[in-house]
Amino acid sequence: MATNEETVLKYGVLVYPGFQLIDVTGPVDIINVASSHIPGVTLDIIAETLNPVPTKPASKPPAGLPVFSTWQTLVPTHTFATAPLDLDVLIVPGGVANFNPEDVTKPNLELMRPMLDFIKERYPRLKHLITICTGSGIVSQTGLLDGKKATMFKGAWPIISKWREEVHWVSKARWTRDGNIWTSSGVTSGMDLTFDFVAKIYGEEVAQQVAAEMEYVRHTDASIDPYGIDIE
Numbered sequence: 262m263a264t265n266e267e268t269v270l271k272y273g274v275l276v277y278p279g280f281q282l283i284d285v286t287g288p289v290d291i292i293n294v295a296s297s298h299i300p301g302v303t304l305d306i307i308a309e310t311l312n313p314v315p316t317k318p319a320s321k322p323p324a325g326l327p328v329f330s331t332w333q334t335l336v337p338t339h340t341f342a343t344a345p346l347d348l349d350v351l352i353v354p355g356g357v358a359n360f361n362p363e364d365v366t367k368p369n370l371e372l373m374r375p376m377l378d379f380i381k382e383r384y385p386r387l388k389h390l391i392t393i394c395t396g397s398g399i400v401s402q403t404g405l406l407d408g409k410k411a412t413m414f415k416g417a418w419p420i421i422s423k424w425r426e427e428v429h430w431v432s433k434a435r436w437t438r439d440g441n442i443w444t445s446s447g448v449t450s451g452m453d454l455t456f457d458f459v460a461k462i463y464g465e466e467v468a469q470q471v472a473a474e475m476e477y478v479r480h481t482d483a484s485i486d487p488y489g490i491d492i493e
Contacts (some may be wrong), residue, residue, distance in 0.1 A: 263493070264315075266347075267351060269349045269388055269389065269463075270305065270349060271302075271347055271348050271349045272302070272348070272352065273299045273305045273307050273348040273352070274289060274291055274307065274351075274354070275333055275353050275379070275380075276307070276308050276337065276354065277358060278314060278316075278317065278319045278358055278372070279316065279317065279319065279322075279356045279358020279359075279372070280314070280354045280355070280356040281316070281331055281354055281355050281357075281394055281448060282316050283448055283451075284356065284393040284396065285394075286353075286453040286455075287449060288393065288451050288452060289304065289454070290328060291455045291473070291475070292304055292455070294469050295467060297363065298463070299463055301336075301425050305338045305339050305345060305403055306337045306338045306339070306465075307339050307340070308337035308339075308340065308341075309341055309376075310337070311336075311339075311340060312337075313336050314335050314337060314490070315333070316333050316334070316335045316356070317330050318358035318362075319358065319372070320362035322362065323330060323360055324365065326360060327357065333412065334455060341375060341376075341378075341379040346386065347386070348386070348387060349387065349388045349389065350387065350389045350390075350391060351389075351390050352392075353399055354393045354396050354451075355413075356394075356413060359373070359396075359399060360420070366403055368399075368424050371397050376380075377399070377402055377403050380400060380405070381415060384403075384405055388441060389441045389442075389443060390405070391442075391445075391454065392411070392443070393448075393450075393454070394413065394445065394447050394450075394451060395413055397411045397444045398417070398421040398445075400442075401421070402424065405442065406428040406442065407427040407442075408427065408429065409428065409429060409440070410431050410434075410437045410438075410444075410456030411429065411430060411431065411442070411444040412430065412431045412436065412437045412444050413492055414447030415432070415446060415489065416447060418430075418432065418490050432489055432491070433448045433489030433491075434446065434484060434486055434489070435454075436450060436457065438457075438483075446488060446489075451481075452477065453479060454479060456471070456477075456479050457481070460469060
């Protein structure tokens with residue numbers, strides 16, 4: 262194993278009612294498989310309580326957003342209060358619950374507030390912060406993205422880009438990295454971000470081995486974004 266950057270072993274994934282399942286399971290399974298090559302990797306699922314967390318949002322999504330008829334749940338390992346203090350990486354997924362159920366153009370701050378407090382409190386200790394899909398919309402509300410490059414699910418671009426205009430939102434990128442903050446475009450692009458993260462942290466050879474074991478064809482150029490938006 263070739264390590265290109267600092268030692269990164271302890272992962273945490275934040276979940277909340279209404280998260281997008283593959284935003285979590287895609288990156289998590291890459292880390293699962295990578296852990297067979299990297300001794301000592303751990304991964305915790307973190308939520309406000311230890312109750313099973315559904316992909317179904319607590320409120321009906323606002324008009325214009327999809328309403329699914331099937332749902333799943335994940336069981337957290339830790340709460341915000343009990344999560345390990347020495348996490349190296351925190352992953353924040355997106356989901357339809359991020360949008361205010363009364364006004365789709367606004368963030369769902371009632372849902373986000375406990376997460377925002379947790380992210381702000383933990384960020385100074387993290388080595389890396391990763392957002393998937395509309396998870397960047399959540400983190401934008403902490404102010405941690407101010408002045409930094411970030412991207413998002415392009416289908417939500419007209420809305421989320423206005424939630425925090427201090428962010429340098431990138432309209433054409435499958436993923437971005439600005440310092441220790443990584444953000445992906447929509448849904449499955451989080452897997453390409455995670456493979457790039459594995460390559461940068463543990464070495465390209467490890468990333469290639471994991472991709473082969475998962476029979477996954479990587480997008481390795483973050484600038485190639487088939488869903489990118491032209492900004493006039």
